[in-house]
Amino acid sequence: MAGTRERARAATTADILCIAREQMAALGAEGLSLRAIARELGMVSSAVYRYVASRDELLTALIIDSYDRLGAAAEVADRGVRRRADIRARWRAVANAIRDWAMTNPSEYALLFGTPVPGYAAPQDTIGPATRYTLVLVQLLADLDATGVVRDTPVPKALRADIARLRDVFGVPVHESTLVVGLSAWAALMGAINLELFGHLHNVVDRPGALFEAVVAQHGELLTGGTIGGRTASNPT
Amino acid sequence: MAGTRERARAATTADILCIAREQMAALGAEGLSLRAIARELGMVSSAVYRYVASRDELLTALIIDSYDRLGAAAEVADRGVRRRADIRARWRAVANAIRDWAMTNPSEYALLFGTPVPGYAAPQDTIGPATRYTLVLVQLLADLDATGVVRDTPVPKALRADIARLRDVFGVPVHESTLVVGLSAWAALMGAINLELFGHLHNVVDRPGALFEAVVAQHGELLTGGTIGGRTASNPT
DNA sequence: GAAAAGCGAGAGCACTGCTCACAATTCTGT
DNA sequence: ACAGAATTGTGAGCAGTGCTCTCGCTTTTC
Numbered sequence: 001m002a003g004t005r006e007r008a009r010a011a012t013t014a015d016i017l018c019i020a021r022e023q024m025a026a027l028g029a030e031g032l033s034l035r036a037i038a039r040e041l042g043m044v045s046s047a048v049y050r051y052v053a054s055r056d057e058l059l060t061a062l063i064i065d066s067y068d069r070l071g072a073a074a075e076v077a078d079r080g081v082r083r084r085a086d087i088r089a090r091w092r093a094v095a096n097a098i099r100d101w102a103m104t105n106p107s108e109y110a111l112l113f114g115t116p117v118p119g120y121a122a123p124q125d126t127i128g129p130a131t132r133y134t135l136v137l138v139q140l141l142a143d144l145d146a147t148g149v150v151r152d153t154p155v156p157k158a159l160r161a162d163i164a165r166l167r168d169v170f171g172v173p174v175h176e177s178t179l180v181v182g183l184s185a186w187a188a189l190m191g192a193i194n195l196e197l198f199g200h201l202h203n204v205v206d207r208p209g210a211l212f213e214a215v216v217a218q219h220g221e222l223l224t225g226g227t228i229g230g231r232t233a234s235n236p237t
Numbered sequence: 238m239a240g241t242r243e244r245a246r247a248a249t250t251a252d253i254l255c256i257a258r259e260q261m262a263a264l265g266a267e268g269l270s271l272r273a274i275a276r277e278l279g280m281v282s283s284a285v286y287r288y289v290a291s292r293d294e295l296l297t298a299l300i301i302d303s304y305d306r307l308g309a310a311a312e313v314a315d316r317g318v319r320r321r322a323d324i325r326a327r328w329r330a331v332a333n334a335i336r337d338w339a340m341t342n343p344s345e346y347a348l349l350f351g352t353p354v355p356g357y358a359a360p361q362d363t364i365g366p367a368t369r370y371t372l373v374l375v376q377l378l379a380d381l382d383a384t385g386v387v388r389d390t391p392v393p394k395a396l397r398a399d400i401a402r403l404r405d406v407f408g409v410p411v412h413e414s415t416l417v418v419g420l421s422a423w424a425a426l427m428g429a430i431n432l433e434l435f436g437h438l439h440n441v442v443d444r445p446g447a448l449f450e451a452v453v454a455q456h457g458e459l460l461t462g463g464t465i466g467g468r469t470a471s472n473p474t
Numbered sequence: 475g476a477a478a479a480g481c482g483a484g485a486g487c488a489c490t491g492c493t494c495a496c497a498a499t500t501c502t503g504t
Numbered sequence: 505a506c507a508g509a510a511t512t513g514t515g516a517g518c519a520g521t522g523c524t525c526t527c528g529c530t531t532t533t534c
Binding site for chain 2: 028029030110111113114115116127130131134153154156158159161162163164165166169180181183184186187188189190191192194195198199200202203204205206207210211213214215217218219222
């Protein structure tokens with residue numbers, strides 16, 4: 001029977017990834033052990049090396065898969081908003097999706113956005129899937145630009161050249177001022193999730209999720225609102 | 238000679254911490270090895286257990302020390318601004334100090350704000366030093382309030398109760414709207430540093446530091462500027 | 475000066491990633 | 505159909521880890 005071997009190989013490879021994910025959820029990326037996986041599979045430890053070259057390679061596979069799942073979650077959240085022109089609603093949806101994914105898969109989120117494994121340079125294979133969730137956000141900015149919102153956000157001169165690259169990479173035309181607020185919203189989003197998920201808010205705020213809500217609301221306004229800065233009556237100008 | 242033993246003990250304890258820091262800088266927190274420290278000290282591995290109870294305890298000591306250094310860096314940066322009323326300048330100074338500290342001590346920063354060690358609940362000892370750098374930011378908000386800036390930033394109702402705690406913890410009176418923009422700025426700051434330091438910008442922007450600059454500039458305006466949102470001519474209301 | 479406390483050495487346990495030679499199995503080309 | 509090749513699992517083994525325990529030696533304390 002041709003292909004039997006291939007199917008068996010694919011099956012145990014999938015088993016290994018599955019067990020690895022469970023192990024990571026239980027003990028963190030640190031506690032990922034090939035020997036434990038082998039035990040779980042009823043094999044001797046050296047046997048799993050027939051399927052995965054090293055512990056780092058397994059980690060890389062998990063990273064790629066996690067990026068993919070996160071990207072998928074962001075995409076379905078964005079597509080779930082019927083009124084495509086309501087950028088603020090889409091931003092909220094995507095931001096919440098990313099946070100929800102992080103909260104339900106904390107170890108995988110930590111694998112992606114926590115401390116990088118030292119001496120472990122992300123292989124080229126990971127940068128593709130990594131851009132998936134980012135692309136959702138960039139597309140949001142492009143669609144926002146299409147609605148004709150004008151911003152007087154100052155764009156630091158030094159940033160223009162750097163930001164030009166983003167257009168090239170993603171192939172989406174976005175105004176510089178939009179990119180600035182977009183990048184800022186991205187950073188705030190990830191920062192809020194990190195602070196909450198990694199337990200830095202326990203002594204600051206009663207309900208850790210509060211920070212996230214505030215950040216999303218504020219940057220939602222910043223993205224779609226328009227003007228920021230200056231020009232308040234009590235501003236001592 | 239009385240106290241000889243004590244001084245020797247303090248000396249080797251300091252040596253252990255020092256070597257541990259070097260090791261972490263070289264190999265990351267993952268690569269911190271008590272046996273390697275013992276080798277470096279010319280002792281047998283079991284001897285270092287006279288000075289440190291376990292690897293986790295060493296990690297905790299490093300965390301406390303790192304929080305302390307970060308807090309000190311933030312404090313001197315803030316104090317370095319002569320015009321105390323120039324909140325924006327102080328914000329820039331503190332933000333830059335935190336980023337600089339992170340860039341020059343990446344492994345220690347990762348220890349504080351990266352993936353928490355699984356199953357390792359931050360001991361009570363760490364929460365004191367952890368608030369030191371936070372206090373600098375909160376004090377900034379209090380001083381900002383004292384300048385009389387008025388904001389019409391909407392404060393989500395659900396946040397009020399949560400935020401009240403911050404006042405209690407730090408004992409500094411701050412308006413709710415100020416706290417909202419302050420927390421948001423904090424999240425954005427940490428998010429930008431994380432994204433840059435952990436290498437998530439390499440495929441997005443030419444110069445990774447660009448995101449940080451944009452975030453600091455924007456939230457500097459948000460903090461000290463006043464109004465945000467709405468009210469633009471082209472805003473389709 | 476004797477008792478107590480602290481310190482370093484060394485052996486040992488259980489665990490890890492990873493390699494290698496060997497045997498059993500399955501696939502493939504003629 | 506059968507021989508040769510490729511694949512898969514086994515078990516031993518190496519080097520490393522955190523940590524424990526006992527045994528002497530030194531310093532401090534009473």
